Amino acid sequence: MAILAGFATVGASLPSQDPAPAAPKRAPLPVEAFADMPQLEDPKLSPDGKRLAAKIAIGGTQYFAVLTFGKEGPPQLLGAGKADVNWWRWVNDDWLVIGIGQSVPVEGDEWYVTRAIAYQPTTNKVTQLAPRDVAQKGDDIIWMARDGSARVMLAYQTSIYVNRDGFWPKVEEIDLDTGKRRTILTGRTGVMDWYADGAGVVRMGIGFSEDGRSRRLLYRDSNTAMFRTIDKARRGEDRLTVPALFLEDKTKALVIDDDEAGYSALYELDLATLERGKQLFASKGYDISGLITDANGSGFLGVAVEEDAPDVRWVDPDMQAMQETASSLVKGAKVRIVSTSSDRSRAIVAIGGADAPGGYYDFGRAEKSMNPLGFNNPSIRMKRMHPVRTIRYKARDGLEIAAILTTPKGRSGKLPLIVMPHGGPFARDSESWDWWTQFLADRGYAVIQPNYRGSSGYGTAFARRGEGQWGLAMQDDLNDAVTELARLGIADPKRVCMVGASYGGYAAVRAAQRDGARYRCAVSYAGVSDLNRMMKHTRNYLHSGARSDWLREQAPDLKGVSPLNFPEEFTIPVLLVHGEKDAVVPPVHSRLLADRLKKAGKDVTYIRQPEADHHFSRGEDRLEFLKAMEAFLAKHNPA
Template sequence: MILAGMLVAGPARAEEAKAAASAAPPLATGAAPAAGPLPALAFARLPFFADGEISADGQSFAGKLVIGGTQLLGVRHLFDAAAKPLYLRLPETDELDWVRWVNKDFVIAGMRALLPLGGPEKAYVRRIMVVDLRSGKATILLRDLMGQNGGDLLWVARDGTPQILVAAQNSIYLDENFFPTVYRINLETGRRVVVQAARSGIYRWIADGNGVVRAGIGTADDGRSSRLLYRGSEATSALVTIDRANSRANESVIVPIAFVPGGDHAVVDIVNDDVEGLYEMDMRTHQKVRTLYQAQRGIEIDRINVSEDQTTVLGISLSSEPGKTRWLAPAMASLQEQFDKSVTGRNVDARIVSMNADRTSMLLVLDSASTPGALYYFNVESGAMQRIAVMNDTLRQRPMAPVRTVRYKARDGLEIEAVLTLPGDRPAHDLPIVMFPHGGPWAHDAPGWDYMAQYMANLGYAVMQPNFRGSTGYGPTFLKRGEGQMGLAMQDDITDGLKWAAEQGIADAKRACIVGASYGGYATMWGLAKDPDLYRCGVSISGVASLRREVNDFGNSLMSGKYTDDWKAMTPDFAAVSPLNAVARIKAPLMLIHGRNDVTVNVSHSDSMASRMRAAGKTVDYLSLPMADHYFTREADREAMLAGIGTWLKKYNP
């Protein structure tokens, strides 16, 4: 099934070893951006560190590390330059999702492999890999199970014992073994014990900080109706249904985020009348006990940071403050305030990305929307900050293109927010422009390091990323404004952004192209068809060409009914707003880029679009990447994609 990989070890890069033992160098300031254009690879570089954490004792860190352009599972000592790092190289078919410490002897990692499941179609199979740091041996857990997802980590012991809870399926078919069972696994002995048997319809289990399975979220086969099972803090107490919801009535069950010790209180996230908040709630009575945080109307809580013991919410991230954490814990808020003051005027943000057990040692990322930044170590007791490594070996900490948020009015008066990236080496006047709509469509763009936008800006283009109606990040009312408007007002919002940029004198409307990935790829193709004289060219990356085909791809899978409802709510007529049916209206040259390993949007969308464009005598090019997935997680695929975009833009929109 999933291969264990090949263990390779080697010395740390000399510069990083020295940096880990020296004081942090000055941060990049608002100096002139690097001269361009730079090659595609400079922006395609995978970040040095991702999805990892510092050890409990604060002496080492583990995560997805990039060494020599290859992403590995890496474990590194922070202070001892002579200590040999451990690197685990995975096969080409396998990918890392996250890395966590269990204790000083064991590190675990979530991994996935793209495999055929009983037919020609492929899907990701997920497992957890455990690495014994004493021997370097890597082992795949629950490898004998036959389910697709065998890697849902619920809990890690905090007392130093090598124990974890994992929920795993044992069948790829919708039978009694399809729904996950929860196992307690001893990583030292390999022994596993069932602590929660599978329940029909329950697809997700939730555990508290003591390793007790407290809740389960279930659904009917079509995904339209859901329920919440709950038990008290005693593992022997019965699970009972305490909440039900129907997606067609815009309902959702209450989901516990953290469990307050000593009773039935839990922290929950509730949205009411466009206001999202965190509340302590009595799970039995559904009564709110106290308000922990309430966001302003139309602002969403993007991420919630929970304490290691899963009892307390430490902080949150808001859609209005991308990349920042608003700490609710007073000590953390005070520390963040000090970090913010220390980087004032330096055009960077200081973000705490991991803390050790007693919160005295931390990993920080100092970055901005204009620089990929660097990874730092900080010690609370000594106040010492040390740089571990830059995130991008080529760009390092040099500021690139400036980024800001703008707002404009759509043609019906609705205010639209957009992220605007401008070349830093020339005046922002009459620039060629790339409209760069996001994927989803249930997503949103925010100011932050965006390697694709930065690459296009480095080529001399203004890059505009409009959060059209139907985007997340602005509350349920704005989200619902997208219903019935796919290919209509949602597309007009993008067009109106281009008009605004031209009216402001920023862009030359006659030199505009549109580029997008996933739903953004759909918006690219549909933009060329809906307004055939508006753009000089387009680049669709993993784009949806046929809305009906996309919905049909849900098939008979779990939740297919809900997903189908979600898409049908966006447009009453799939065929009428599908690019595949509108090729005759397209005038501008279209480039298609798609990975053959994409399991989110089937590559047949781009295959069919390329074929139909050629048959109609249209100008089209197709870059088909044999190893690329939907998210272009391989550096080589990123580079190929960017190079293709750059060549197309320079040819048709110089």
């Protein structure tokens, strides 16, 4: 049964195992097909498996909703006003905690403030968890009870001023059923983040020096013990040994740390000595992405990895058995378990691939059943689109760069090329569904997504190769991808544009300013144009001064690598698109750049999206962007 059946038609056959035949040349899909919003996003089952919490799309707009299996009628929608719904977790069968955030004016600046709310679906009761005097950070749920009760622990600030006691978060335990609360810890100077174990003991805090350049790890093994400093690190030079998960044995924990080759791996940790024990998991040549824990965040189930494509390696035997059963029901697509009931009789699984958007299915373990819940793209569903693969090339200094290559099905030869650097930049691309790249491939372009130096996932040494190289060697890595694809005969080096969002948008306008001879045009969505301005905003966007000047270290001279300062050097047409509701990169970055380029007589198009955020949360904003990009590329770099 499709639980979304009251407002969306879902129902599709599972993908075939048979390889797709060679496709004849066909007309591209309508642009509207690629602008479709996912019907479900980040679905989470209640412990009893009777309800599902997720973002859903209705009429191209996302809403947070709770859906009940077997219940007719529309889902329960929870409005958060103008705030973003950032995360959600089930506390027990009756209660959810939800993190929301919003940019607000504070003393002449825009600050991003967060709050945690509790929601009871049976009564539609909504409660803000922090008191009214909560300041910027108010959504840090550090513990949820494991006994089925509705108790949680919240860490929150009551002041935005560093010299006030309330700036450093306190910790309270709150009973959602009764509303009773008690203080567990008062704020401690320098400590912004607290961590609790599965039993509800606040075991650890991370403290920062006043200038944010050094850190210390505070630890205790019980509620009655005093905190003591067990590790110190200078910011940017050393790492703290921070446990990823406390184990039932109070002397032991799990830690993610670099192995001898410099890639993050999973180890046991002795909390008394901070000495690593045996290695539990490693992914040769890659960092691990993180731990998979149970719904309460206290039980270790598996490891998330991202080699060429994202995957999960289960260490829990029962989860591995469930994975094998679910995978056996599906041919020709990847199956990923994303949420389970507490007894593991029911799960939500994601089915799809890099060339097929797929969707979410309700998996009944005993019945061995798969029922569709919602598709990541309801127009394309399980249809296989354009092939995706990983290639590797050498940058000009010999550094190996991995890149994701998407090519239009049925076309070969020297194709027009789009270079599409990822955002972050401390992130990476992998072989997974990407509506931007698939849209561009459908229009006849090859798309290359280089994981340039500084990207995450390829070890500490590779990440550090990006330090001080924003707009410099990181930009060279993008140019070198064009050289490699031209050498391979895949791309025509005379028909290349750069397209990107966020940091990728910065890279696109930097290319237009610095490397215009290599490109025909550039497209920036929500891109950064002034790194000094971004550093100031980041200081307000983050919750402490600990990273307030990290951006300063990313180039020898931020002004010298900020495209905003050099409008006269732009030599190719530029398309700028930015949402006015963007809380991550303020729209002033695109607005000022557009103004200066126009004054300099440059070819620039600026599209202001009044209701758009940083993440394309509305279908109409996606559609407007895709149409504008399609027309812009057709004019300046036709396929």
